[in-house]
């Protein structure tokens with residue numbers, strides 16, 4: 257009896273259903289004995305529209321070798337694939353679609369465990385969300401990061417360097433020929449973005465959460481270590497299947513806290529907080545904003561990777577990988593947290609790597625930054641919260657009260673940001689409305705460009721506020737995920753040109769300094785919400801998406817939270 261005997265269609269003759277299923281499987285030419293082994297589903301997500309997954313076939317073959325060596329029966333199946341730069345209006349809309357695909361296919365198909373193979377930004381969160389809801393034994397395997405390219409003696413990696421060069425191009429410092437050459441050298445291998453963007457952040461978060469093998473997060477996509485990790489993951493999946501180790505046995509409040517610590521210590525992407533919130537939410541675990549801030553204030557940034565430092569993920573791998581970070585953090589982690597291996601985090605950590613490049617992973621006593629990257633803000637402009645990545649921001653702007661320059665939509669932003677007549681000064685606060693989950697699918701538009709005339713005058717950073725997200729590879733004094741979003745009538749919708757807005761990172765506040773009577777008058781005058789798509793998945797998303805504070809999941813996918821947040 258194995259997974260193949262799970263969930264037969266009941267037409268009154270179960271033995272016939274079994275006979276039929278096995279008959280069809282014999283068409284694959286597998287030996288009759290192999291059909292008695294634990295069935296290991298391998299959820300793959302290759303696509304020509306997802307170059308980050310280009311090496312997936314070879315990686316999946318390594319997983320199959322591991323499954324076979326472990327005594328299992330590997331069974332690949334495809335799901336939706338999400339290539340970050342190729343989806344309109346934004347990949348974020350489709351994360352929940354992929355999560356549904358993964359959930360239903362893991363649940364509907366007969367398997368004893370599943371290996372989730374993903375990499376690009378939204379794929380790993382989608383796979384975790386789906387697998388957590390499906391409740392089958394599962395293990396995550398990431399595709400691994402790209403290796404860096406070279407340009408005129410300089411290393412380049414997608415996509416922090418993309419932004420750096422593009423900013424210089426906008427400022428007139430780089431010409432058309434140069435930018436074309438840079439374009440061809442930013443992403444030169446298979447794999448996910450080469451910096452600590454969302455993909456690598458999620459890879460580290462998943463390892464810290466205990467859902468991936470120790471040492472698996474950072475091996476580059478084209479490195480032999482990646483294939484070794486693939487084999488080991490395949491073999492582990494067989495053991496996980498035999499043990500019946502389901503995600504709810506692995507992901508606990510302690511492991512979520514550890515994952516948050518790691519997210520902070522690596523200076524990770526703001527998106528990862530949304531994704532971790534959504535994935536943990538599938539298991540009924542909540543992330544408490546106050547706890548996030550408390551962790552942030554007590555977790556130094558240890559990793560010197562772009563966008564906040566100078567190195568790339570391949571350098572972290574060469575420096576002991578995430579284990580080097582976990583080892584430094586060990587006194588701040590709950591080492592009793594379980595992992596998918598069946599051992600505790602403390603057990604799998606062992607003595608840590610024998611050599612660490614201290615330019616890449618700083619010691620706890622001499623960190624890159626004394627406090628963690630993320631700060632949750634609340635206040636009259638964001639009653640349910642907003643987020644700033646202080647590790648990517650300019651401390652000189654942490655305490656700012658400025659005049660709002662408002663853009664009412666993405667279209668308005670595109671039309672006016674470079675207008676030479678735009679009334680804007682360097683100490684103003686740029687505000688973008690209607691770019692949240694319901695308003696626009698929550699694209700990575702929070703990294704508002706510096707208005708053209710200010711960029712040319714040398715302005716590099718300004719306070720920018722929106723209900724959008726920001727790429728994990730971006731940097732700047734950028735307040736994101738303002739909730740409730742403008743499109744559902746949040747206070748962000750009430751900001752007008754010339755209002756005073758106050759940001760205080762120290763106090764964790766974001767306030768609109770306009771009196772309540774005036775705000776009430778503006779609220780009255782708000783137009784009715786724009787209708788969403790009339791049909792299909794777009795309609796489902798529009799009608800059911802939750803706010804960023806709830807991970808932008810679909811309301812009907814989230815189980816009722818039994819009691820208190822992740823502290824319990």
Ligand code: FES
Pocket residue numbers: 308339340341375376377447448449453455
């Ligand atoms: Fe796929 Fe960055 S675009 S990981």
Ligand code: MG
Pocket residue numbers: 340377449453454455727728729
């Ligand atoms: Mg990204």
